[in-house]
Amino acid sequence: MTDEHAAREEMAHLCKSLFDRGFSVGTAGNVSVRLHDGILMSPTNVRLGDLDPARISKLDLDGHHVGGDKPTKETFLHQAFYDTRPDAGAVVHLHSTWATALSCLADVDPQDCIPPLTPYVVMRVGTVRMIPYTRPGDPKTGELIRALRGQYAAVLLSNHGPVVSGKNLFSAVCAAEELEETARLLIALRGQRVNLLTSEQVGELRSTFGTI
Template identity: 45%
Template sequence: MSVSTDPAAQVTDPVAALIAAGRELVEAGLSPGSSGNVSVRDGDRVLISGTGTSLGRLTPDGIAEVSLDGTHLGGARSSKETPLHTAFYQREDGYRAVVHVHSPHAVALACLAPWAAHNAVPPLTPYFVMRVGQAPLLPYRHPGDPALGDDLLAAPWPLRAALLANHGAVVAGASLDEAVDRATELEEACRIALLTAGSERHELAPGNIRELADRWGSPWTPEP
């Protein structure tokens, strides 16, 4: 798998974009060690970082090509978390990139009881509502369990991010830049939630949340 040497072509080159996204996630502290994986949808195929690959040292040889149902088509051995990625692409056609990370604050919050059934993260800042929207806590499955993808597909709420119990976070976007930005914002929201845990904190009012979600087109299910 090769990367184009034409600078104009690299703007839309999915391999180059994956490599850049991996480095950005590592530099932001969201992907320690060889954890995490990234993917981009390119037509009817998905390019995803290979299993055991450090995102900060991702190369074209470390990228796998799979179909939308996860069938390996070429390149490196695909990540064991491929079902998580393909589930997002199957769930909504507009998603073109998925980021899965074991960022520390997202993992820590995923070890706690969720704020609500439809959202694990308390709505403390407008930026979380605007940029991420609700992020439910999906059940624990061992890493690589194909049922992780089944859980994501079966989630009854609109979403573009989720926490995986005792595991990490998965985020989708219309582009890799958008998915990385959302993963970063989700990690920040989890950090703020942990910093304020046990304190008398002031969450955003339901009316404020609804106004933000409507204005920014963010998924948010009203509490019953």
């Protein structure tokens, strides 16, 4: 089994898992994996639960479509992460309910929209920036992500949803799940007094487990 074949199979398997558990509905969301000679990307207008490994889109390292079905219209989101985060091996963009809800709230801190509520969001997701609203498919979104210069592994697209990168597809999916669960907790706790982790506690986690 080639590395690309294995990546296609894993991508279809994990995307179906996300879809079956409600992290993506309809044809929303897109996922990609970086290979040594290009990028695999979920096709446009296909549910994440229905990916055919053989028909997953392939782009070369410059972003040109070279095989499989037509890729998502939001290829620039993925390319922006790969170009600014050399260690990124996968990118997951979802319209998951709670993270998308958080992206619609007017009083969320755009500099740190997922505060350190639990140790695992610090360890798996890190600081999350809010990207100003742009229409779906607008390449400007990629420019806004590039402007962050790779400092963040995850962002929230305002009124749209999360985009999360990881060293590999499994870690990116786990991080996207952790972000979604933390967003759910944050909304459930709104109006309550919350004990966030202190800067010292966050620092200890980062020194022990590293930064994202």
